[in-house]
Amino acid sequence: MHILSSGQILAAFLWASNAHASPDPSKPHDFDVLKYVNPLIGTINGGHAFAGASLPFGMAKSVADVNSKEERQGGFASDNSDITGFSHMHDSGTGGAASLGNFPIFAQTGCPGDEINNCKFTKVDRASRRINGSVEARPGYFAITLNTSIHTEMTVTNHTSLYRFTFPTNETSNATYPNQTTHALPLSPLILVDLSDLPDSRIKGSIAVDPTSGRITGNGTFTPSFGIGSYSSYFCADFSGAAIRDTGVWMNNRAGSEPKHLSVATDGVNSPPLPAGAWTQFHAPTSKNEILVRVGLSFISEAKACQNAELEIPDFGFDKTLQAAEDAWRSKLSVVNIDATGVSDDIQTVFWSGMYKSMISPQDYTGENKLWDSSEPYYDSYYCIWDSFRSVHPLLTIVDPTSQTRMIRSLIDIYRHEGKLPDCRMSFCKGLTQGGSNADIVLADSYLKNITEGVDWATGYEAVVSDAEDEPLNWSVEGRGGLHSWKNLHYIPTDDFDPYGFGPFTRSISRTVEYAYDDFCIAEMAKGMNKIADGEKYLERSEYWKNMYNPHQTSHIDGKDTNFVGFLQPKYLNGTWGYQDPILCSPLYNFTSCYLSPGGHETYEGSSWLYTFFVPQDMASLILTLGGPETFIKRLTYLHSYPDLLYLGDEQAFLPVFQYHYGGRPALSAVQAHTYIPSQFNNTFNGIPGNEDSGAMGSFSSLAMMGLWPVSGQDVYLITPPFFKEVNITNGQTGKTAVVRNINFDAEYENVFIQSATLDGAPYHKNWISHSFYSQGGVLELTLGTNESAWGTGHHDLPPSSSTSGVA
Numbered sequence: 090m091h092i093l094s095s096g097q098i099l100a101a102f103l104w105a106s107n108a109h110a111s112p113d114p115s116k117p118h119d120f121d122v123l124k125y126v127n128p129l130i131g132t133i134n135g136g137h138a139f140a141g142a143s144l145p146f147g148m149a150k151s152v153a154d155v156n157s158k159e160e161r162q163g164g165f166a167s168d169n170s171d172i173t174g175f176s177h178m179h180d181s182g183t184g185g186a187a188s189l190g191n192f193p194i195f196a197q198t199g200c201p202g203d204e205i206n207n208c209k210f211t212k213v214d215r216a217s218r219r220i221n222g223s224v225e226a227r228p229g230y231f232a233i234t235l236n237t238s239i240h241t242e243m244t245v246t247n248h249t250s251l252y253r254f255t256f257p258t259n260e261t262s263n264a265t266y267p268n269q270t271t272h273a274l275p276l277s278p279l280i281l282v283d284l285s286d287l288p289d290s291r292i293k294g295s296i297a298v299d300p301t302s303g304r305i306t307g308n309g310t311f312t313p314s315f316g317i318g319s320y321s322s323y324f325c326a327d328f329s330g331a332a333i334r335d336t337g338v339w340m341n342n343r344a345g346s347e348p349k350h351l352s353v354a355t356d357g358v359n360s361p362p363l364p365a366g367a368w369t370q371f372h373a374p375t376s377k378n379e380i381l382v383r384v385g386l387s388f389i390s391e392a393k394a395c396q397n398a399e400l401e402i403p404d405f406g407f408d409k410t411l412q413a414a415e416d417a418w419r420s421k422l423s424v425v426n427i428d429a430t431g432v433s434d435d436i437q438t439v440f441w442s443g444m445y446k447s448m449i450s451p452q453d454y455t456g457e458n459k460l461w462d463s464s465e466p467y468y469d470s471y472y473c474i475w476d477s478f479r480s481v482h483p484l485l486t487i488v489d490p491t492s493q494t495r496m497i498r499s500l501i502d503i504y505r506h507e508g509k510l511p512d513c514r515m516s517f518c519k520g521l522t523q524g525g526s527n528a529d530i531v532l533a534d535s536y537l538k539n540i541t542e543g544v545d546w547a548t549g550y551e552a553v554v555s556d557a558e559d560e561p562l563n564w565s566v567e568g569r570g571g572l573h574s575w576k577n578l579h580y581i582p583t584d585d586f587d588p589y590g591f592g593p594f595t596r597s598i599s600r601t602v603e604y605a606y607d608d609f610c611i612a613e614m615a616k617g618m619n620k621i622a623d624g625e626k627y628l629e630r631s632e633y634w635k636n637m638y639n640p641h642q643t644s645h646i647d648g649k650d651t652n653f654v655g656f657l658q659p660k661y662l663n664g665t666w667g668y669q670d671p672i673l674c675s676p677l678y679n680f681t682s683c684y685l686s687p688g689g690h691e692t693y694e695g696s697s698w699l700y701t702f703f704v705p706q707d708m709a710s711l712i713l714t715l716g717g718p719e720t721f722i723k724r725l726t727y728l729h730s731y732p733d734l735l736y737l738g739d740e741q742a743f744l745p746v747f748q749y750h751y752g753g754r755p756a757l758s759a760v761q762a763h764t765y766i767p768s769q770f771n772n773t774f775n776g777i778p779g780n781e782d783s784g785a786m787g788s789f790s791s792l793a794m795m796g797l798w799p800v801s802g803q804d805v806y807l808i809t810p811p812f813f814k815e816v817n818i819t820n821g822q823t824g825k826t827a828v829v830r831n832i833n834f835d836a837e838y839e840n841v842f843i844q845s846a847t848l849d850g851a852p853y854h855k856n857w858i859s860h861s862f863y864s865q866g867g868v869l870e871l872t873l874g875t876n877e878s879a880w881g882t883g884h885h886d887l888p889p890s891s892s893t894s895g896v897a
């Protein structure tokens with residue numbers, strides 16, 4: 090075996106230049122975890138992370154919305170684009186269109202010349218520059234000052250956003266007249282509500298303003314950002330802090346105080362839909378130049394929206410609401426304790442921010458579901474499970490099993506009422522399936538990890554079997570396509586004949602390997618439920634990945650043979666091989682040509698080079714297929730080190746960081762984890778390599794830094810040393826604490842090689858551990874050194890594979 094020394098890998102360790110050690114070895118008594126959360130990570134260059142105020146899994150998510158088409162997906166972006174308003178619901182990190190952002194509000198100090206039509210109404214007219222350096226983002230809070238001289242702060246409860254606008258005094262606020270003369274504005278604030286959403290998808294909407302209270306209520310019907318159908322949403326805005334002066338509605342850039350309501354619908358001509366809304370104008374605020382706006386939200390009715398607001402924030406208490414939000418986050422994060430001795434603030438911030446971002450979505454819409462009556466929890470914004478099954482749900486299972494349990498119950502309830510589990514779902518609509526039916530993996534993962542409380546596993550099993558057996562008519566939004574071929578030919582033919590349903594007839598390679606893994610997960614559940622025949626059937630199907638492996642396929646890059654033979658390749662109905670360059674859809678070659686759109690290829694958002702490693706159920710078999718452990722390790726290292734062959738910004742790249750474990754070289758997994766963190770996951774606006782994807786990126790870095798990588802869908806965690814001296818996780822259901830301790834820890838990360846390990850004092854040789862460590866607690870002690878050792882390298886130390894150990 091080739092032994093690697095730390096000197097050889099040092100170059101791979103990239104450090105943020107401003108990294109500095111925290112002097113206090115133990116947790117300082119004034120430690121506040123919220124100081125280590127930076128919601129602005131991933132708010133530029135396509136990260137699309139939500140940077141605003143939210144509770145854990147909350148429905149209300151308020152932030153300032155930018156007008157940049159490329160960056161507005163999560164509402165705010167840390168670029169130089171203009172702000173068009175503040176809206177109350179968002180999704181985090183979506184790769185598709187902008188999501189939600191319904192009913193934005195916008196405030197003005199007064200209308201020039203005190204003439205209502207001199208105020209700005211449309212998004213285009215009112216777009217305003219931010220004051221550089223004025224943005225403040227932390228858990229439960231977001232603030233920004235615009236060039237209107239108005240400072241806006243926001244915080245939230247579960248279904249209500251609360252805004253505090255601080256207006257300038259007369260002397261400091263100015264407006265420019267069309268003739269370019271600058272005038273001081275009269276202090277008579279106007280706050281408008283816009284009957285629109287971020288993607289301008291409104292189909293219809295209604296709004297009304299109460300002339301006495303100034304309350305504005307309304308509804309709108311919109312389309313989801315990555316799915317089919319439409320959804321309706323409701324709001325209720327109340328004001329506090331100033332006397333009402335006048336009220337009315339607006340359309341385009343005209344406004345009037347009569348009538349007090351309006352309705353709009355798609356007219357077949359105007360696209361985007363006509364700008365329209367309502368407004369309330371105030372006399373000068375009574376104190377501190379502040380006006381508070383409370384926006385209640387609902388998917389049921391305006392009345393429910395008002396009720397949510399009145400129940401959750403009866404007195405407009407901003408500081409109290411903020412305090413409660415901060416406490417909710419502290420409490421969520423309190424189950425994890427780290428000894429951060431020597432570790433820079435930046436690295437700690439990457440860790441805690443990743444944890445925080447993993448608890449933004451899915452969103453708890455329980456009590457807001459109009460589609461069916463049920464006493465089960467209802468979560469939405471599973472956006473998308475293809476992204477989140479790999480690390481978001483496994484992380485939640487460790488740090489918040491109660492929420493994960495509620496999510497599993499909601500997934501099963503969606504199956505009960507919609508007939509299928511979702512692969513993606515947002516705003517009560519079916520979202521687009523990217524590959525397999527990956528909720529099967531989420532369910533199996535939770536099933537194996539004792540997520541049981543109130544879970545109807547019999548129906549859960551029925552749901553995953555339905556994915557495997559019954560092809561839905563429209564398999565672009567649920568279930569799987571090509572099941573006839575899957576059952577009879579044992580692969581998804583590239584030219585499949587599938588008159589039983591419809592969907593995008595692409596991705597035959599990636600669908601084949603994903604269906605195989607999904608079926609393996611079903612086999613595990615079957616085994617656990619003592620359904621022996623089912624278990625055997627799905628275990629057999631889990632081997633079908635082999636049918637798209639062409640053992641003779643070579644790969645050339647820049648005309649040079651990579652010397653690796655055997656790749657997943659297209660295969661036709663007649664059994665002959667097609668050809669897709671193994672590097673196609675890596676950053677090296679037509680990177681973006683493997684999306685869902687027509688003309689896509691046989692692998693989804695990644696290359697055959699990458700997908701050829703996707704056999705999590707049977708890595709032992711894959712390793713033999715690829716020529717044995719030595720070749721496998723070489724190939725995996727080639728994937729990671731050939732420039733631009735692997736893109737870590739898509740979630741399929743996560744598991745290959747740790748797959749060295751299966752080749753008996755767990756040390757190399759640790760090396761790769763340090764290669765990517767912090768070079769690609771760091772404490773900057775640009776600090777994630779791809780779309781945040783509802784916490785996928787954040788959960789990757791946090792899990793990698795905690796040292797036990799979960800192989801989602803299996804009761805297996807691959808052991809690497811944590812990035813901290815010690816990591817403790819207390820299980821919220823059993824109350825037991827799992828301690829992972831590094832002996833010889835050094836914060837320069839030269840000692841990243843495990844020399845030996847003990848579990849509860851007894852020698853531990855296996856390079857993986859099971860979930861009972863987390864649920865039952867224990868102490869895993871890793872002794873580190875500067876050189877790769879024999880620890881975890883033996884045949885009996887390897888993680889399970891179906892061909893060698895059967896189903897876990």
Ligand SMILES: *[C@@H]1O[C@H](CO)[C@@H](O)[C@H](O)[C@H]1NC(C)=O
Nearest residue numbers: 171216217218236237263265
């Ligand atoms: C504020 O920003 C907007 C958008 O860039 C611009 O049109 C407007 O003139 C600015 N207003 C002031 C007072 O600078």
Ligand SMILES: *[C@@H]1O[C@H](CO)[C@@H](O)[C@H](O)[C@H]1NC(C)=O
Nearest residue numbers: 167168169218219220221222
């Ligand atoms: C704010 O910062 C951006 C760069 O992020 C710069 O382009 C812009 O000119 C700055 N605006 C002001 C008013 O200084």
Ligand SMILES: *[C@@H]1O[C@H](CO)[C@@H](O)[C@H](O)[C@H]1NC(C)=O
Nearest residue numbers: 144145146147246247413453
């Ligand atoms: C918000 O919702 C969560 C469930 O998602 C719940 O645990 C929490 O208690 C709620 N907060 C309040 C203040 O009701």
Ligand SMILES: *[C@@H]1O[C@H](CO)[C@@H](O)[C@H](O)[C@H]1NC(C)=O
Nearest residue numbers: 238260261262263271272273
């Ligand atoms: C606003 O206008 C007044 C009067 O013209 C002027 O004194 C003041 O400096 C201006 N303020 C700003 C912020 O431009």
Ligand SMILES: *[C@@H]1O[C@H](CO)[C@@H](O)[C@H](O)[C@H]1NC(C)=O
Nearest residue numbers: 201202266267268269270272
């Ligand atoms: C600019 O327009 C304002 C408001 O219409 C008017 O009062 C003022 O006299 C105009 N100034 C000039 C220089 O034309």
Ligand SMILES: *[C@@H]1O[C@H](CO)[C@@H](O)[C@H](O)[C@H]1NC(C)=O
Nearest residue numbers: 258259260274275276277373
């Ligand atoms: C602001 O100006 C308006 C008239 O333009 C005046 O009525 C009001 O008293 C002024 N407010 C302050 C705080 O100076």
Ligand SMILES: *[C@@H]1O[C@H](CO)[C@@H](O)[C@H](O)[C@H]1NC(C)=O
Nearest residue numbers: 294295296307308309310321
């Ligand atoms: C929205 O409100 C209007 C006016 O009250 C009502 O006619 C309409 O049915 C509502 N739309 C929805 C989707 O609830």
Ligand SMILES: *[C@@H]1O[C@H](CO)[C@@H](O)[C@H](O)[C@H]1NC(C)=O
Nearest residue numbers: 426427428815816817826828
């Ligand atoms: C982890 O738990 C152990 C055992 O309870 C305790 O001794 C240790 O101080 C904890 N470490 C941290 C970082 O909280």
Ligand SMILES: *[C@@H]1O[C@H](CO)[C@@H](O)[C@H](O)[C@H]1NC(C)=O
Nearest residue numbers: 539540541542822823864865
């Ligand atoms: C599984 O979860 C249940 C309910 O949460 C609990 O009572 C039981 O002790 C757990 N079993 C294990 C093995 O963790």
Ligand SMILES: *[C@@H]1O[C@H](CO)[C@@H](O)[C@H](O)[C@H]1NC(C)=O
Nearest residue numbers: 584661662663664665666667
């Ligand atoms: C098999 O089908 C493919 C795709 O239609 C076709 O290109 C190829 O010629 C066929 N091969 C044979 C042997 O029929």
Ligand SMILES: *[C@@H]1O[C@H](CO)[C@@H](O)[C@H](O)[C@H]1NC(C)=O
Nearest residue numbers: 670673678679680682688690
């Ligand atoms: C790669 O992209 C180029 C330019 O869009 C296109 O002409 C070519 O057909 C693409 N190749 C493949 C295999 O899709």
Ligand SMILES: *[C@@H]1O[C@H](CO)[C@@H](O)[C@H](O)[C@H]1NC(C)=O
Nearest residue numbers: 768769770771775776777778
């Ligand atoms: C931070 O991460 C981004 C995105 O992966 C990367 O482009 C950038 O180079 C990294 N910055 C540092 C200082 O490592």
